[in-house]
Amino acid sequence: MDLYLIPLAFSLLAALAPANLVRYVGLTGALASLVSVGVHGAYYMSGWSVVLFEPGQVTTFGLTFKMGYDGISLLMVALVNVVTTLILLSNLNRETASLKGFNALVMLMQFGLIGVFTAMDGIMFYVFWELTLIPIFLIAYWYGAPERKPALLKFFIYTFVGSLAMLLSLIALGNYADNYSYESLVTVELSAKSAFWIMAGFFLAFAIKIPLVPFHTWQPDTYTLSPMAGTMLLSALMLKMALYGMIRWMVPLAPEAMQDFTPIIVILGIIGVVYAALIAIKQSDIKRLFAFASISHVGLIAAGIMLFDKEVLGASLIQIINHSLVAVGLFLAAGILEDRLATRELNQMGGVAKLAPRFGFWFAVIGFASVSVPFSSGFIGEFLLLKGLYGYCWIIGLIAGTTLVFGAVYTFRAYQLSMFGAPSLESFKDLQWNEVLSFLIISVLIVLIGVYPQAILDFVGPSLDKLIQSTQADITILP
Amino acid sequence: MDALIVVFATGLISMFIALAKKPALVLGTAVVGLLAAITLLALQVNHPYNLVKYDGLEFDGVSIYYSIMSLVFGLLIILGGYSYFSRESEHTGEYISLILFSLVGSMCMIGFTDLFMFFLGLEILSIPVYVLAGSNKKDLLSTEASVKYFFTGSFATGILLFGVAWLYGATGSFAITDIANAIGEGRASGSMLGVGILMIMASFLFKVGGAPFHFWSPDVYGGSPNIVTGYMAAVVKLSGLFAFMKLFTFVFGEASQIWVSALYVLAIVTMFVGNLSAIRQVKFKRILAYSSVANAGYALLVILPSSKDLFSHLKALEFLWFYMLGYGLSIITLIVISMTVKNESDDLEGFRGAGRKNPWIGFFFTLGLLSIAGIPPLAGFFGKYMVFSHAYKMYPELVIIAVINSGIGIYYYLKIFMTFMASDHSEETEKPSPNFLQYLVLAICAIGLIAGPFVLM
Structure with missing residues (x-):
């Protein structure tokens, strides 16, 4: 229970705390929550399924309120806590951090995200899934750029409609099961036709949230116009809900429809990889550039997940973590540039590296992590994903491989245009301690995972085995 | 005594008590009456076989639940609308008693x-x-x-x-x-x-x-x-x-x-x-x-x-x-x-x-x-x-x-x-x-x- 209560309590506390302390209340909350996850992690033995909450009684319409975690969930919960801490830390010197609403909403968001990753009941998953939408919407709406309104309306309606499709799938699935607990939903056997539509509902919700290519039109505007912390939350955490949802819910609940959907999602993911990367290369707005870069990276992860093979799933999880960390770093860099130069246009930047050498160094480090150089976590993740896709179909693997080239092009183009060349300003305030610390933590984590990815693979391995087994058992029963 | 009668009597009392030209008194009567009626209903919930029956009216378990909700909503409306009702102090009693009478109708429609x-x-x-x-x-x-x-x-x-x-x-x-x-x-x-x-x-x-x-x-x-x-x-x-x-x-x-x-x-x-x-x-x-x-x-x-x-x-x-x-x-x-x-x-x-x-x-x-x-x-x-x-x-x-x-x-x-x-x-x-x-x-x-x-x- 401490996993939920700490963020919730600090959310309330931040709403009521005196104005000059608010920013530390938020950060303390995130750290406290991080410690509690650390304790959970220390006691966790690989392969366990831990039940956090189960009242034992089932409501008339089958809601069980069950919450719990296995290795995958715990890894994601840890990611949420690390990233929330990083977000609050990197915002510490900004004006938004001193606002009560901001801190309370970030903590509420954290609560919702932890709920999403530990829900063991279909309806609870939906409840927490939607719960995260409100805080992020308010963060973007209250603290975002001036011209944000139409983009946010689009964002909210888009994602809400996607979620409704998922609700419909859950209702349909619940119709066949005794109740909505994960176990009984997983064991339901479906005919090919109903499995197809049920998976289609989940797919729509997740494809919008990730976003996969034809559903991505809300994403660049929303990322660009949200405040820095909002963009970080969206890209580093919110879209991970959808990727996790694919692993935990979409495929295991309707594995019968997998052979229909695997080609679709793989192809959409690969189209996203190339298409978004090409657009990113031509962007002149730095946040927009990173937004398209994000589409490109997550397309690869989504494609990999659909192969549903232990090695590729492990790689997907590593890449999920890597992308979260890199996204926080990149959007922090973009936020720093936007904040101090008062523009997002790459053409109007330049020469920052000379004025602010520390920033130049750390931005470069994150940039290298983003293009997956060896010994960064991205390298091992992308390598295994590409290997899996190559095994699935060599053409797809080949096309997906271009992500490495394109990634280097747009990342270093952004770096070059903003950092080198003639300075556009007299002076540029170099990084402050909290920003340096954020970059440092991100880099250390990326390198640690890059050097020893086996730690994560071992941590989630048994849970992945169980997950894959449950889907295969389901398929073989039906002719 | 029964909830339906309590609500009706409360309506009557609050209409006449308004003659004192004290809106707060009307409000107090209405709130006390409604709370009493809700309590009576809530007590009946525990005795599902102890039906309250009249000719043409019967409050079984389900009707009681719906009646409670109706009365609670009525109470919230009276409390929330008090600033409107008390704008003209000579009419406060009428407004509030009208709502109470209407709640009687609501209970009849439920039971x-x-x-x-x-x-x-x-x-x-x-x-x-x-x-x-x-x-x-x-x-x-x-x-x-x-x-x-x-x-x-x-x-x-x-x-x-x-x-x-x-x-x-x-x-x-x-x-x-x-x-x-x-x-x-x-x-x-x-x-x-x-x-x-x-x-x-x-x-x-x-x-x-x-x-x-x-x-x-x-x-x-x-x-x-x-x-x-x-x-x-x-x-x-x-x-x-x-x-x-x-x-x-x-x-x-x-x-x-x-x-x-x-x-x-x-x-x-x-x-x-x-x-x-x-x-x-x-x-x-x-x-x-x-x-x-x-x-x-x-x-x-x-x-x-x-x-x-x-x-x-x-x-x-x-x-x-x-x-x-x-x-x-x-x-x-x-x-x-x-x-x-x-x-x-x-x-x-x-x-x-x-x-x-x-x-x-x-x-x-x-x-x-x-x-x-x-x-x-x-x-x-x-x-x-x-x-x-x-x-x-x-x-x-x-x-x-x-x-x-x-x-x-x-x-x-x-x-x-x-x-x-x-x-x-x-x-x-x-x-x-x-x-x-x-x-x-x-x-x-x-x-x-x-x-x-x-x-x-």
Whole structure:
């Protein structure tokens, strides 16, 4: 229970705390929550399924309120806590951090995200899934750029409609099961036709949230116009809900429809990889550039997940973590540039590296992590994903491989245009301690995972085995 | 002593106690009386076999639950609307006693076992509301609302009586058990029964604001004083839908082939009309009116019979209860908040930034609006969800349509939300300043919206 209560309590506390302390209340909350996850992690033995909450009684319409975690969930919960801490830390010197609403909403968001990753009941998953939408919407709406309104309306309606499709799938699935607990939903056997539509509902919700290519039109505007912390939350955490949802819910609940959907999602993911990367290369707005870069990276992860093979799933999880960390770093860099130069246009930047050498160094480090150089976590993740896709179909693997080239092009183009060349300003305030610390933590984590990815693979391995087994058992029963 | 009598006596006492010209005294009487009635009902819940019976009225477990909800909503409306009722101290007693009398009608409509009592209940419920709708005498729109509601309402009542007469002709009884038996044994059938049932259905659709009998609702909701709008949306709709369900699933259930296809189509029409019309509205209460039309459409989904067995019907009653709980609490929250903002024209723009000027109001408003839009984890979501999952067993395509409608609905709810919570261009909006009672009502609603489903489920 401490996993939920700490963020919730600090959310309330931040709403009521005196104005000059608010920013530390938020950060303390995130750290406290991080410690509690650390304790959970220390006691966790690989392969366990831990039940956090189960009242034992089932409501008339089958809601069980069950919450719990296995290795995958715990890894994601840890990611949420690390990233929330990083977000609050990197915002510490900004004006938004001193606002009560901001801190309370970030903590509420954290609560919702932890709920999403530990829900063991279909309806609870939906409840927490939607719960995260409100805080992020308010963060973007209250603290975002001036011209944000139409983009946010689009964002909210888009994602809400996607979620409704998922609700419909859950209702349909619940119709066949005794109740909505994960176990009984997983064991339901479906005919090919109903499995197809049920998976289609989940797919729509997740494809919008990730976003996969034809559903991505809300994403660049929303990322660009949200405040820095909002963009970080969206890209580093919110879209991970959808990727996790694919692993935990979409495929295991309707594995019968997998052979229909695997080609679709793989192809959409690969189209996203190339298409978004090409657009990113031509962007002149730095946040927009990173937004398209994000589409490109997550397309690869989504494609990999659909192969549903232990090695590729492990790689997907590593890449999920890597992308979260890199996204926080990149959007922090973009936020720093936007904040101090008062523009997002790459053409109007330049020469920052000379004025602010520390920033130049750390931005470069994150940039290298983003293009997956060896010994960064991205390298091992992308390598295994590409290997899996190559095994699935060599053409797809080949096309997906271009992500490495394109990634280097747009990342270093952004770096070059903003950092080198003639300075556009007299002076540029170099990084402050909290920003340096954020970059440092991100880099250390990326390198640690890059050097020893086996730690994560071992941590989630048994849970992945169980997950894959449950889907295969389901398929073989039906002719 | 029984709850129904307590409520009625409270109405009488508060009418006469108003002669003292002390509004607070009237309020005190009403609150004490209603709390006493709610307590009496709550005590009866624990004795499900200890039925409270009169000729034509019977309060069993389900009716008691619905009566409690109706009285609680009435109490919240009286508390939240006190600032309006006490504006003219000489009329306070009348307004509050009218609401209490109307609640008596609501209880009759919930506990009826006889169509005659049902008709009486409907009239006792409606006539005070006709008066209350016009209680803002100097406002032309309010007068229009009252007249319009009265005329169309009387017309609907006429149709209802007509239908009841046909039904009597077909079955030879007013008592609902006799009618149900007659239909079940096949003694009553043919066109007489069909005409009767369809006439009754039309008048019900009128009362709950279902298309194509919804045309009164935007004008009446928009013109009435805010708190009366809240009462209409919460209590009148609750009683109407419960009676609708009781009569149609339990009494006319055996003859469902007559009315199911009609209601099926009308549920679809109601949802689309409500949601699509709401999109282009610019006045707050008119949006709520159309949203209430749409919500009636969702509620019609549980009235459509899902299967023949009684257990499923009882479940449907429970789901409708939760649905109305979420809807009623949300609408009371929204209405009470709209009373605290000075905005005579009722334009949506007049509320710009109100939720930011007073963060508490912003918080309550967020809860109310998200709940009515069906966003978890609030009561409105669970109600909607139960209704949908119940209807899915029999009418999956209808649930798909309902879900699409929820998607349309989110557009105008979000528009209200973004206007209300905007942080810019809101210099003209005054800071909302609720009084203590309104804060109390909002807090009770908030607790109900957040914790209600989890505690009661």
